[in-house]
Amino acid sequence: MIDVFLSASVPLPQRDRRFFETADILGIREAVKALVEVVLPIGSITCGGHPAITPLLALFVCEAGLGADGVTIYQSAFFAGQTPPEITDFVNVRVVPAVGNDRGASLTAMREEMVASRHFAAAVIIGGMEGVFEELDLFVRHNPTAAVLPLASTGAAAAVIHQKGNYDKQLARDLTFPSLFRRRLLPLRDTWSPKTYPGIRRYLMSKVFISYRRAEAPAFTARLYDHLELAFGEKALFRDIDNILAGKNADEQLESALKECAVLIVIIGEGWFEAISASGSTIHDEIDYVHMEIAKALELKIPIVPVLLYPASMPPRDKLPTQLRALAAYQAAIIRPEHGFDSDIRLLIERISAVANIDHVRYWQLIEDCRAIGLVTIKSSFDKDQTVLEEIQTTKDLLVVMNDGRSWVDTKRELLAQRATDLNKTTRIVLLHPESDFMHVLIRKNKKSLDVQRAEIKRSHDTLKSYKWHAGCFDLRGHHGFNPYSLILTDTYAFVSTYFFNESGQLPLFRYSRLAPNGLYHSIRDDAERLFNGAHPISDEHF
Structure with missing residues (x-):
């Protein structure tokens, strides 16, 4: 992951003529295109909105087939109604309040918030006018160790900055922008660390701090937390009920957690203003925990995402305490607690991920994908799923595919003995044939000699044959291929555990249900039946 700040604009003739006359308009276009194609697949671009640059970004993101969520555009509310229509192509648009009717102060406020929004690895300066100088000064102040690449070949402000600073001369001559960015930006992905830049520690912690009142909608907060945990993982979340340690100063723990968080989520219900904490405080009291959390986040310039529990609305500015x-x-x-909750929570997760630059799991898509193939359980090993034992005991038809089967047969003796006495149950087992040409593969995997490996297959063979099976209820065969998984197939489920060539002890278990009409259970059953039908009976003479 790499975050790049872009300072760029196409100079206008009615502004400072030195920028317009030296600008390479085609070069600016090609440089922006190259930056999109190189950075977005592995990172993000943040920039201020510009009438010419914003449409270029939208065009090149679309042409490259990349997601627009990798671009964050900052706009000042001073220019409300003057933004290009392409701004709607981007989901991450930050509108910074104007400073009265002061154009310059409004732009400075927007630029200040923009360059402090995250810890950038580099700034790329393309073309530009007088505003670029202020952006660069602010950027260096907030990101002192980041690389700065003024592309003097694009002319305008970038050329002036390059000429006045101590920058590589290659930036004035190199017009192969894709190659230039790959050489200069991609290596930066591996140079970030808390040691080289202590300020980046908060970024790396990737904490999502949840600010809420326990007395206000506790069930909703718990439900929201569960979904955020699925998306970001338990270690990425902070809420006081889980993370404040007894016996230690709560105020200090909260402040420490805020300094390490990447985004503050403020949950606001209908009674947020009037809600009284356990200590008797409200949002208007400076000793109120919610008050302190928001104030500290604003002071530290931590991104904030207010979450409104419908039908709550955003508190008016003039009714908030001065600090807030x-x-x-x-x-x-906005999160609707009933109809629309799923879609609302997904949009919130995507937004948190974009604002805080935290990777997340689209668990809803994962669930849909699993449902489509009938995958209902993933466990670290066979022993972790009790359904396996229940199915072996109750299924009418049992088909087992193993290599030597030693461990499975040894641990299932009682269940297999019970099946042997039941006329209504059939048991079919396929092992690797002791005369198979693939025995050497099994030897390599298990790191055993040929004699030992054959002895283990014989042990499974002898144990299975020792049970008093009813005629037609048991069949033991050996196949001559190498099966890459262990399989227990019942009337309801397919239990699959894949093999690793390096001995790794217990292996993960995947359980597929027969109920998914187009699921993998049916393909696995067909494959296992073909393997069984092509296998040959095993007798003592094969050992």
Whole structure:
């Protein structure tokens, strides 16, 4: 992952003529295109909105077939109604409140928030006008160890910055922008660490801090937490009920957690203003924990995502305590507790991921994919799923495919003996034939000699044959291939455990259900039946 700040614009003739006259318009276009194609597949681009650059970004993101969620565009509310229509192509648009009617102050406020929004690995300067100089000064102040690449070949402000600074001369001559970015930006992915830049520690912690009142919608907060845990993992989340340690100063723990978090989630219900904490405080009291959490996040410039529990609305700025008034400028996410909850929570997760730059699992897609193939359980080993034992005991038809089967047969003696006495149950077992040409593969996997490996297959053979099976209820065969998995196939489930060539002890178990009409159970059964039908009976003479 790499985060790149882009400072770029196409100079206008009515502004400072030195920028317009030296700008290479085609070069600016090609440089922006190359940056999109090189960075977005493995990182993000953050920039200020510009009437010419925003449409270029939208065009090149579309042409490259990349997701627009990798681009974050900052706009000042001072220019409301003046943004290009392509701004709607981007999901991550940050609108920073204007500073009265002051154009310059509004732009500075927007730029300040933009360059401090994350810890950037590099700034790329393409073309540009006078605003680029301020952006660069702010950027260096907030990201002192980041690389700065002023592409002097694109002319305009980038050329001026390159000329006045101590920058590589190659940036003035190299017009092969894709190659340039790959050489200069991609290596930066491996150079970030808390040791080289202590300020990046908070970024690496990737904590999602949940600010809420326990007395207000506790069931909703717990439900929201469960979904965020699925998306980001338990270690990426912080809420006081789970993470505040007894016997230690709670205020210090909260402040420490906020300094390490990447985003603050503020849960706001209908009674948020009036809600009283366990200590008797409200949002208007500076000693109130929710008040302190929001104030500290604003002070540290931590991204904030207000989450409104429908039908709650965002608190008006003039009704918020002075320290918290900036909260009103943040765009809120709305969560409907019943109809629409699933779609709302997914949008929230995507937004948190984009704002905080935290990877996440689209678990809802994972669930759909698993449902489609009938995958209902994943366990670390056979022993972790009790359904295996229940199915062996109750299924009418049992088909087992193993290599030597030693461990499985040894641990299932009682169940197999019970099946042997039941006329209504059939048991078919396929092992690797002791005369198979693939015995050497099994020897390599298990790190055993040929004699030992054949002896283990014989042990399984002798144990299985020792039971008093009813005629037609048992069949033991040997196949001459190498089966890459262990399989227990019942009337309801297919239990599959894949082999590793390096001995790894217990192996993961995947359970597939017969109920999925197009699921893998049916393909696995067909494959196992073909293997069984092509196998040959095993007798003592084969050993």
